[in-house]
Amino acid sequence: xxxxxxxxxxxxxxxxxxxxxxxxxxxxxxxxxxxxxxxxxxxxxxxxxxxxxxxxxxxxxxxxxxxxxxxxxxxxxxxxxxxxxxxxxxxxxxxxxxxxxxxxxxxxxxxxxxxxxxxxxxxxxxxxxxxxxxxxxxxxxxxxxxxxxxxxxxxxxxxxxxxxxxxxxxxxxxxxxxxxxxxxxxxxxxxxxxxxxxxxxxxxxxxxxxxxxxxxxxxxxxxxxxxxxxx
Numbered sequence: 236x237x238x239x240x241x242x243x244x245x246x247x248x249x250x251x252x253x254x255x256x257x258x259x260x261x262x263x264x265x266x267x268x269x270x271x272x273x274x275x276x277x278x279x280x281x282x283x284x285x286x287x288x289x290x291x292x293x294x295x296x297x298x299x300x301x302x303x304x305x306x307x308x309x310x311x312x313x314x315x316x317x318x319x320x321x322x323x324x325x326x327x328x329x330x331x332x333x334x335x336x337x338x339x340x341x342x343x344x345x346x347x348x349x350x351x352x353x354x355x356x357x358x359x360x361x362x363x364x365x366x367x368x369x370x371x372x373x374x375x376x377x378x379x380x381x382x383x384x385x386x387x388x389x390x391x392x393x394x395x396x397x398x399x400x401x402x403x404x405x406x407x408x409x410x411x412x413x414x415x416x417x418x419x420x421x422x423x424x425x426x427x428x429x430x431x432x433x434x435x436x437x438x439x440x441x442x443x444x445x446x447x448x449x450x451x452x453x454x455x456x457x458x459x460x461x462x463x464x465x466x
Contacts, residue, residue: 247279247306253316253395254302256387260380261288261298270338272303273345279306283341285334293324296431299333304341305387305395311350314395316387317341318377319402322431325366329433332365340372340400351398354416356408363402367433371408373401373416379430401430410440418444425450 257264264286273280284302289295300318308314317340319333339362344351353374360370376385377399387395403411403419411419422438425447429435442450 247303249305249314249389249395250303252389253305253387256384257286257288257300257302260384262290263288265289265293265297267302268334270334272338273342275345278345280304280342280345283338285337287324287330289324295323297321297324299330299337300397301337301341307341307345309344309350310348313350314389314393315344315351315398316395317398317400319400320377320379320431321433322429325433329366332363336362336366336372336400340398353396353398354411356403356411358405358408359402360405367402368404369402369433370405371403373403373408373411373419375399375401375416375420378420402433404437406440407438410438414444418447421451422447425452425454427454 266287268285268287270283270285272278272283280303282303286300286302288298288300290298298318298320301316304316305314317337319337321333324330325333336359340351343349343357351374353376355374357372357374358370359372363369363372375398377397378385385397387397389395407419410422419438421444422440422442423430425442426438428438
């Protein structure tokens with residue numbers, strides 16, 4: 236296993252805190268890749284690590300995440316790291332595409348002088364093409380994880396937000412832009428789509444948000460409930 240070591244990154248006090256947070260929640264990384272970053276002279280993003288975590292083994296859902304994007308403070312004062320969640324470890328060629336996508340995202344704010352916000356949609360058909368037939372990326376919190384995983388605390392007044400780059404189809408992206416990202420996530424929940432599957436079927440976006448919410452509630456009501464144990 237490669238080490239999470241980079242002279243540039245280690246000189247920034249934020250990065251070791253981010254690394255520790257990932258290890259505490261996901262265990263040690265299975266692989267770590269050193270990526271070329273920003274070509275801008277003097278940029279704090281000249282180097283970047285992208286790590287692959289497999290807390291349940293390669294046949295269980297894995298997490299691929301940046302480590303180092305947070306050295307850049309966006310124009311709204313916030314810091315972020317990016318991640319993608321995959322159903323299982325993909326082929327090497329797909330993993331390379333995912334790493335490149337995450338590294339590209341890490342440079343997005345600096346290159347565009349724009350803050351990344353939850354609910355934003357970015358068209359990314361070409362970037363996703365080697366890994367998935369989907370067309371866009373929706374920025375959401377990693378809501379399938381415990382809330383303690385969503386942010387990396389740096390101090391009482393500062394934290395790093397973890398952003399899940401969720402691939403979506405063009406029609407789903409349009410649905411999120413029309414009704415809001417929560418409406419799309421509710422639709423996904425009602426239709427019980429596996430959002431970690433890069434080749435999942437598209438959601439049925441002909442449903443109204445109200446119908447999608449009713450379907451999601453029915454799915455919740457039908458879900459097995461844990462049984463109390465005898466004490």
